[in-house]
Amino acid sequence: GQQLNQSPQSMFIQEGEDVSMNCTSSSIFNTWLWYKQDPGEGPVLLIALYKAGELTSNGRLTAQFGITRKDSFLNISASIPSDVGIYFCAGRYYGGSQGNLIFGKGTKLSVKP
């Protein structure tokens, strides 16, 4: 089935650093979503992207829908401790089921020891 490759798998952040993560697919996607999941909670939507090239910000978060429609990235600027958690990309590919979101395996953000 369709898969999303999300990287990096994990990263350590120091307060104030910028963070970047991305997702790539083998198929053309018509929707890209970025979610954050805290321990014991369900994923919470951060940003939704619907058009190739679209660049959308939500506070310190910025995400882009890649021009090729096969990738997306999420940037977090000036990270703070509460940014810690697992970030998932998700999307729908052309021809896919309307109800079927494909998820990446997540990027786990932790605080540098």
Add this chain to the structure above:
Amino acid sequence: GAGVSQSPSNKVTEKGKDVELRCDPISGHTALYWYRQSLGQGLEFLIYFQGNSAPDKSGLPSDRFSAERTGGSVSTLTIQRTQQEDSAVYLCASSLGTSGVAKNIQYFGAGTRLSVL
């Protein structure tokens, strides 16, 4: 309700027993989705409902898994004869619809953590 509500939040069961997991979607949301999340993994799609019908149940792992939705609202995911590999967090989400910009944004519940001993 204000958000997607799932119950129970935790369920411990013995191998071979049946379990029922419940999801109460956001009021007015016509679409409802079930996912499974194993430790350290992404979300695995199981099934979704548009109203009371399930256009896509391709993610159900075996015939031990079934789901129903009645009255266009509450849904129940049933796992029969549970196995240890069924242990995971089962997440439910709902959306206003399944097509159109913003209508298909999925909002998630906190999940049910199932442990099969």
